Amino acid sequence: MSDMELIEELIKLNDEDSKMTEKQVKILQAAIEIFSEKGYAATSTSEIARKAGVAEGTIFRHYKTKKDLLFSIVTPTLAKIVGPFIARTFVNQTVGKNKLESFEEFIRIVMKNRFEFVKKNIPIIKILLQEIAFHDEMKEQYQQIFMDNIYKKMKHVVEHFQAKGEVIECPPEAVIRMVATSIIGFLLTRFLILPEKQWNDEEEMERTIQFILHGLSTK
Amino acid sequence: MSDMELIEELIKLNDEDSKMTEKQVKILQAAIEIFSEKGYAATSTSEIARKAGVAEGTIFRHYKTKKDLLFSIVTPTLAKIVGPFIARTFVNQTVGKNKLESFEEFIRIVMKNRFEFVKKNIPIIKILLQEIAFHDEMKEQYQQIFMDNIYKKMKHVVEHFQAKGEVIECPPEAVIRMVATSIIGFLLTRFLILPEKQWNDEEEMERTIQFILHGLSTK
Amino acid sequence: MSDMELIEELIKLNDEDSKMTEKQVKILQAAIEIFSEKGYAATSTSEIARKAGVAEGTIFRHYKTKKDLLFSIVTPTLAKIVGPFIARTFVNQTVGKNKLESFEEFIRIVMKNRFEFVKKNIPIIKILLQEIAFHDEMKEQYQQIFMDNIYKKMKHVVEHFQAKGEVIECPPEAVIRMVATSIIGFLLTRFLILPEKQWNDEEEMERTIQFILHGLSTK
Amino acid sequence: MSDMELIEELIKLNDEDSKMTEKQVKILQAAIEIFSEKGYAATSTSEIARKAGVAEGTIFRHYKTKKDLLFSIVTPTLAKIVGPFIARTFVNQTVGKNKLESFEEFIRIVMKNRFEFVKKNIPIIKILLQEIAFHDEMKEQYQQIFMDNIYKKMKHVVEHFQAKGEVIECPPEAVIRMVATSIIGFLLTRFLILPEKQWNDEEEMERTIQFILHGLSTK
DNA sequence: AATGAATGAGTATTCATTCAT
DNA sequence: CATGAATGAATACTCATTCAT
Numbered sequence: 001m002s003d004m005e006l007i008e009e010l011i012k013l014n015d016e017d018s019k020m021t022e023k024q025v026k027i028l029q030a031a032i033e034i035f036s037e038k039g040y041a042a043t044s045t046s047e048i049a050r051k052a053g054v055a056e057g058t059i060f061r062h063y064k065t066k067k068d069l070l071f072s073i074v075t076p077t078l079a080k081i082v083g084p085f086i087a088r089t090f091v092n093q094t095v096g097k098n099k100l101e102s103f104e105e106f107i108r109i110v111m112k113n114r115f116e117f118v119k120k121n122i123p124i125i126k127i128l129l130q131e132i133a134f135h136d137e138m139k140e141q142y143q144q145i146f147m148d149n150i151y152k153k154m155k156h157v158v159e160h161f162q163a164k165g166e167v168i169e170c171p172p173e174a175v176i177r178m179v180a181t182s183i184i185g186f187l188l189t190r191f192l193i194l195p196e197k198q199w200n201d202e203e204e205m206e207r208t209i210q211f212i213l214h215g216l217s218t219k
Numbered sequence: 220m221s222d223m224e225l226i227e228e229l230i231k232l233n234d235e236d237s238k239m240t241e242k243q244v245k246i247l248q249a250a251i252e253i254f255s256e257k258g259y260a261a262t263s264t265s266e267i268a269r270k271a272g273v274a275e276g277t278i279f280r281h282y283k284t285k286k287d288l289l290f291s292i293v294t295p296t297l298a299k300i301v302g303p304f305i306a307r308t309f310v311n312q313t314v315g316k317n318k319l320e321s322f323e324e325f326i327r328i329v330m331k332n333r334f335e336f337v338k339k340n341i342p343i344i345k346i347l348l349q350e351i352a353f354h355d356e357m358k359e360q361y362q363q364i365f366m367d368n369i370y371k372k373m374k375h376v377v378e379h380f381q382a383k384g385e386v387i388e389c390p391p392e393a394v395i396r397m398v399a400t401s402i403i404g405f406l407l408t409r410f411l412i413l414p415e416k417q418w419n420d421e422e423e424m425e426r427t428i429q430f431i432l433h434g435l436s437t438k
Numbered sequence: 439m440s441d442m443e444l445i446e447e448l449i450k451l452n453d454e455d456s457k458m459t460e461k462q463v464k465i466l467q468a469a470i471e472i473f474s475e476k477g478y479a480a481t482s483t484s485e486i487a488r489k490a491g492v493a494e495g496t497i498f499r500h501y502k503t504k505k506d507l508l509f510s511i512v513t514p515t516l517a518k519i520v521g522p523f524i525a526r527t528f529v530n531q532t533v534g535k536n537k538l539e540s541f542e543e544f545i546r547i548v549m550k551n552r553f554e555f556v557k558k559n560i561p562i563i564k565i566l567l568q569e570i571a572f573h574d575e576m577k578e579q580y581q582q583i584f585m586d587n588i589y590k591k592m593k594h595v596v597e598h599f600q601a602k603g604e605v606i607e608c609p610p611e612a613v614i615r616m617v618a619t620s621i622i623g624f625l626l627t628r629f630l631i632l633p634e635k636q637w638n639d640e641e642e643m644e645r646t647i648q649f650i651l652h653g654l655s656t657k
Numbered sequence: 658m659s660d661m662e663l664i665e666e667l668i669k670l671n672d673e674d675s676k677m678t679e680k681q682v683k684i685l686q687a688a689i690e691i692f693s694e695k696g697y698a699a700t701s702t703s704e705i706a707r708k709a710g711v712a713e714g715t716i717f718r719h720y721k722t723k724k725d726l727l728f729s730i731v732t733p734t735l736a737k738i739v740g741p742f743i744a745r746t747f748v749n750q751t752v753g754k755n756k757l758e759s760f761e762e763f764i765r766i767v768m769k770n771r772f773e774f775v776k777k778n779i780p781i782i783k784i785l786l787q788e789i790a791f792h793d794e795m796k797e798q799y800q801q802i803f804m805d806n807i808y809k810k811m812k813h814v815v816e817h818f819q820a821k822g823e824v825i826e827c828p829p830e831a832v833i834r835m836v837a838t839s840i841i842g843f844l845l846t847r848f849l850i851l852p853e854k855q856w857n858d859e860e861e862m863e864r865t866i867q868f869i870l871h872g873l874s875t876k
Numbered sequence: 877a878a879t880g881a882a883t884g885a886g887t888a889t890t891c892a893t894t895c896a897t
Numbered sequence: 898c899a900t901g902a903a904t905g906a907a908t909a910c911t912c913a914t915t916c917a918t
Contacts, residue, residue, distance in 0.1 A: 021877070039353050041260035045913060055879045060914060062877095130352065133345070134258050170426060178430050181404025182397065189396055207389060211397050215434030240902065264888060274904045279889060281902090459898070477791055479698035483892060493900045498893060564790070571787065572696050608864060616868050619842025620835065627834055645827060649835050653872030678881065702909060712883045717910060719881090 024062050026052040031069055036123035040070050040131050070131065071138070077124045078142055080117070082149040103161040103216075107209050111183055115205065118187045126192065151176065167216050175216060182212050243281045245271040250288050255342035259289050259350050289350065290357070296343045297360055299336070301368040322380040322435075326428050330402055334424065337406045345411065370395065386435050394435060401431050462500050464490040469507050474561035478508050478569050508569065509576070515562045516579055518555070520587040541599040541654075545647050549621055553643065556625045564630065589614065605654050613654060620650050681719045683709040688726050693780035697727050697788050727788065728795070734781045735798055737774070739806040760818040760873075764866050768840055772862065775844045783849065808833065824873050832873060839869050 030052035034043045045066055049056045063069040118125060132138050151173075158172040167175060186208045190199055249271035253262045264285055268275040282288040337344060351357050370392075377391040386394060405427045409418055468490035472481045483504055487494045501507040556563060570576050589611075596610040605613060624646045628637055687709035691700045702723055706713040720726040775782060789795050808830075815829040824832060843865045847856055 023878075039258070039260055041258055042353065044911075046911085056913090057880060057915080058878055061879095064914095066913065126352070130349065133349065134261065174423065174426055177404070177408055178401065178427065181401055181408070185396070185400025185404055189400070204393065207393055208397065211434040214436065215430040217433065242903075263886075265886085275888090276890080276905070277903055280904095283889095285888065461899075477696070477698055479696055480791065482890075484890085494892090495894080495901065496899055499899070502893095504892065568787065568790065571783070572699065612861065612864055615842070615846055616839065616865065619839055619846070623834070623838025623842055627838070642831065645831055646835065649872040652874065653868040655871065680882075701907075703907085713909090714884070714911075715882055718883095721910095723909065 021062075023052070023054045023058055027054060027059055027062065027069070028073065032073055032123050032127065035070065035073070035131075036126040040066075040127070041134075045069075067135075070127075070135075073124060074128050074131065074138060075141065077121065077128055078138075078145055080121075082145050103164075103166045104209070104213055106157060106161070107179065107183075107212055110179075111186075111205055111209055114183060114187060115190075115201070118191055122191050154179075165218055168218050178215065179212055182208055182215075240281075242271070242273045242277055246273060246278055246281060246288070247292065251292055251342050251346065254289065254292070254350075255345040259285075259346070260353075286354075289346075289354075292343060293347050293350065293357060294360065296340065296347055297357075297364055299340075301364050322383075322385045323428070323432055325376060325380070326398065326402075326431055329398075330405075330424055330428055333402060333406060334409075334420070337410055341410050373398075384437055387437050397434065398431055401427055401434075459500075461490070461492045461496055465492060465497055465500065465507070466511065470511055470561050470565065473508065473511070473569075474564040478504075478565070479572075483507075505573075508565075508573075511562060512566050512569065512576060513579065515559065515566055516576075516583055518559075520583050541602075541604045542647070542651055544595060544599070545617065545621075545650055548617075549624075549643055549647055552621060552625060553628075553639070556629055560629050592617075603656055606656050616653065617650055620646055620653075678719075680709070680711045680715055684711060684716055684719060684726070685730065689730055689780050689784065692727065692730070692788075693783040697723075697784070698791075724792075727784075727792075730781060731785055731788065731795060732798065734778065734785055735795075735802055737778075739802050760821075760823045761866070761870055763814060763818070764836065764869055767836075768843075768862055768866055771840060771844065772858070775848055779848050811836075822875055825875050835872065836869055839865055839872075 027048060030048045031043075034048055034051060045059055046056055048069075049059055052059075059066075059069065063072060128138075132142060154176050155172045158167060158175045161167045162169055162172070162175075186204065190201070190204070246267065249267045250262075253267055253270060264278055265275055267288075268278055271278075278285075278288065282291060347357075351361060373395045374391045377386060377394045380386040381388060381391070381394075405423065409420070409423070465486065468486045469481075472486055472489060483497055484494055486507075487497055490497075497504075497507065501510060566576075570580060592614045593610045596605060596613045599605045600607055600610070600613075624642065628639070628642070684705065687705045688700075691705055691708060702716055703713055705726075706716055709716075716723075716726065720729060785795075789799060811833050812829045815824060815832045818824045819826060819829070819832075843861065847858070847861070
C-alpha cells in the first residue's frame with residue numbers, strides 16, 4: 001500500500017480545489033482497501049468509518065453517498081489508465097517522429113508501462129474490474145475513454161505497422177483485441193490470479209511479447 | 220434463457236435424488252438472472268422471491284441460506300467447466316490413440332467446445348467470475364478442479380506437442396497461460412464485453428486460433 | 439425420563455377417548471424435553487418435530503396450536519398436583535377417622551408424597567413454574583384448583599391441629615404459607631437449584647420437617 | 658415504576674462513563690416492563706421500540722443484541738442483591754464488634770432489608786427469576802456472586818450463633834437453606850404470587866421471623 | 877470540520893400454521 | 898394418519914443517510 005501512486009494522485013486531484021483533510025485521506029484509503037477485499041455492495045459505510053478511524057457521519061460530509069465515494073476512487077483511475085495513450089510523446093514516439101522503429105518496441109513499451117501501473121494499483125484495479133459490470137455510468141465512462149483514446153491511438157499504430165508489413169493484415173480491432181488480451185491476461189494472472197507464485201517477471205514479459213509478435217507476424 | 224443447458228442440468232442433478240419442485244426451479248432461474256445482473260451481494264432474497272413468484276420463506280425451505288443458493292448454482296457449473304477435460308476421449312483423442320494429429324486440431328477443438336459452453340451459460344459464468352473473488356470456498360473449489368483436471372491434462376498435451384516440435388520449448392504453464400488467455404480473452408470480449416457488436420464468429424475464432432498457433436510455433 | 443409417571447398418565451388420559459398414536463407420544467416427549475430446557479416461547483415447533491422424528495405438519499394434526507400442545511402437557515399435571523389432597527383417604531387419614539394422630543405425621547406424609555411426585559416429574563414441573571407466570575388461563579386454572587382443593591383441605595387440617603394445641607394460633611393461611619414455603623423450598627433446592635449436590639434425602643427431609651414442626655409448635 | 662431504585666442505579670451506572678441518552682433510558686424502562694410481563698423470549702425488539710417511542714434501530718445502537726439488553730438490566734441487579742452482604746458493616750454488625758447481640762436481630766435485619774429491596778425492584782426480580790433458568794452465563798454469574806458473598810458471610814454468621822447456642826447444631830448450609838427458603842418464600846408470596854391480597858406486612862414479617870427462630874432454636 | 881445519536885426502510889432468516897397429496 | 902411444500906407475517910439486526918450539537 002506504500003507505493004500506491006494512484007491514491008496519491010487522488011489526494012492531489014482533490015487537493016487542488018478543496019484541500020483534502022487528513023480524515024478524508026483516511027476514508028479513501030479505508031474504502032479502497034475494503035471495497036477491493038469484499039466488493040462495493042458487501043462493504044458497509046460503518047466498516048469504512050471504523051477502519052478509517054472517523055465517525056460514521058464524517059464520510060457523508062465529504063461524499064454525498066456511498067456511490068459517490070466509489071466513483072471518487074474509480075473515476076480518476078479510469079483516466080489514469082489512458083494515461084500513456086494520451087501523452088503526446090507516446091504517439092510521436094511510436095509513429096510520429098519515427099523514434100520508435102518497430103512494433104516490437106511498441107509492444108514492449110506498453111507492456112512495461114502497464115506492468116508498473118497495475119503493480120502499483122492492484123486494489124483499485126480490482127475494484128474497477130468488479131464494479132464496472134454493475135454500474136452503467138462507469139461502463140459508459142470507460143467505453144468513452146477507451147474509444148476516444150486507447151482504441152483510436154492503438155488503431156493508428158496498428159495500421160502504421162500493418163502498412164510497414166510488420167503486422168499481419170486483418171481488422172485492426174482484432175489485432176488490438178489479441179494484443180490487449182495477451183497483455184491483460186498476463187497482468188491479471190501475475191497480480192490477481194496467481195500473485196503468490198514465484199514469477200520471473202522479465203522472462204515472463206519477454207515471453208508474452210514474443211508470443212504476441214510471433215502471433216501477429218507476417219512471416 | 221431458452222438454450223441454457225446448465226440450468227437444465229442443475230434441475231436434473233437434484234432431480235435424481237430429491238425431486239425439485241416447480242417453485243424451486245423458478246427460484247433457481249430467478250436467482251441466476253438477478254445474481255448475474257446485479258451481483259450476489261446486491262441481490263435481496265425478497266427480490267428473488269418476487270421474480271420467482273414464491274413467498275420469501277419458500278427460498279429458505281430449499282436453500283438454508285442465500286449463500287447456499289449461490290453455491291447450488293455455481294458448484295455444478297464449476298464441475299461442468301472441466302467437462303471436456305475429464306472425458307476419457309479427450310486425451311485419447313489428443314495424444315493417446317493418435318487420432319488427433321496436430322496441436323492445431325487440439326486448439327480448435329478446445330476453442331469450439333468452450334465457445335458453445337460459454338454461449339449457453341453466459342449468466343452463470345458472469346456470476347462465477349464475479350463471485351469467485353469474494354468466496355474463498357469457491358476459489359478453493361475452482362483451484363482444486365483446475366489443477367487436478369485442466370492443468371494436468373493440458374500440461375500432458377503441451378508436452379506431447381513440444382516433444383513433436385510443434386510447440387516452442389518453454390515452461391508448459393507459460394504455454395497454457397497464453398493459450399488460455401487468448402481463448403478466454405476472445406470469449407469474454409465476444410460474450411461479455413462487446414456482445415452487441417456484429418461478430419463473425421467463425422472468422423474470429425479462426426483468427427484467434429491462428430494467432431495462438433503462430434505465437435507458439437517453433438518456426 | 440424412564441420413571442416419568444406423568445407422561446405415562448398423559449398418554450393414558452388421551453388414550454381413553456382417542457387412542458394416542460406412537461407419533462403423538464413422541465411429540466409429547468420431545469415437547470416436554472425441549473420446553474423444559476429452553477422455555478415455551480424459545481422453542482420452535484420445527485425443533486419439536488425434528489426431535490420427535492415426525493413431520494412438521496403432524497404436530498398440528500394432534501394439537502391445533504403450539505399453545506394447545508403446552509396445555510396438553512401442563513393441565514393434567516396441574517390436576518396431578520392436587521392428587522393426594524383430593525383422595526378421600528387423605529383427609530380421613532388425617533382428621534376423619536383419627537388414623538393420623540399428629541401434625542408431624544401429616545407433614546411427613548405430605549413431604550414424602552410430594553418428594554416422590556417432584557422427583558418423577560421434574561421437567562414438567564419446570565415448564566409449569568416457568569409458564570404459569572405468562573399464561574393467565576394457566577394461572578386461573580391453578581388458582582381454582584389450589585383454592586378448591588389444597589387450600590381448603592389444608593385449612594381444615596391446620597385448624598384441626600390448632601384446636602388440638604399442636605400448632606400455634608395464627609391465621610391458617612400463614613401456617614399454610616410457611617409449611618408450603620419450607621417444603622417447596624426444599625424440593626426446588628433439591629431438584630432444580632442444586633440437583634448435582636450430594637444429598638442425603640432422608641436426613642434433609644427430616645431436618646426440614648423438624649424445622650417446620652418447631653417453627654409452628656406451641657411449646 | 659416510580660420508586661424503582663434499581664433503574665435509577667442502572668442509569669447512573671452507565672452515566673458515569675458514557676452518558677446515557679434520554680432515548681436509552683426509555684429503552685431500558687420499556688424493556689424492563691415488557692420483559693417482566695411477557696418474558697424475554699416472547700418480547701420482540703419492535704415492541705420495545707414502540708413502547709419506548711424510538712426507532713427499532715436505536716435499540717441496537719446502544720445494545721449490540723437483544724441479549725445484551727437483557728444482561729444490561731440483569732447484571733447490575735445481580736450485584737445489588739449481594740449489596741448488604743458485602744457491606745463491611747454487615748458482618749461487623751453481626752459478629753465482629755458484637756454490636757448485634759442475637760440471631761433474631763440478624764434475621765430481622767436481613768428480612769427488612771430484602772423486603773425493601775424486593776418491593777422496589779419487582780419487575781427486574783421477575784425477569785431475573787425467569788431468565789436465570791435459560792442463560793448459563795447468568796446462572797454462573799449468580800452462582801459465583803452467591804457463593805463468594807452471601808453464602809460465605811451467612812455461613813460465618815450461622816456458625817457464630819451455633820457456637821453461642823442460639824441455633825441448632827446442623828450443617829450451616831441446611832440452616833441457610835431453611836432461613837433463605839422462609840424469607841424468599843414470604844417475599845415471593847407477598848409480591849409475586851398474591852400481591853393483590855391485603856397484607857399486614859409488619860405482622861407477617863414478624864410471624865415469619867418467629868417461625869424461623871423457633872424452627873432453628875435449640876430450646 | 878467532525879461527531880455520533882437517531883432513523884426508517886431494508887436484510888436474511890425463522891415461525892406457526894395450512895393444505896394438497 | 899402422516900407428510901412436507903408453501904406461506905406471509907414476524908424476527909433480530911444492519912444499512913445508508915440525516916442532523917443537532
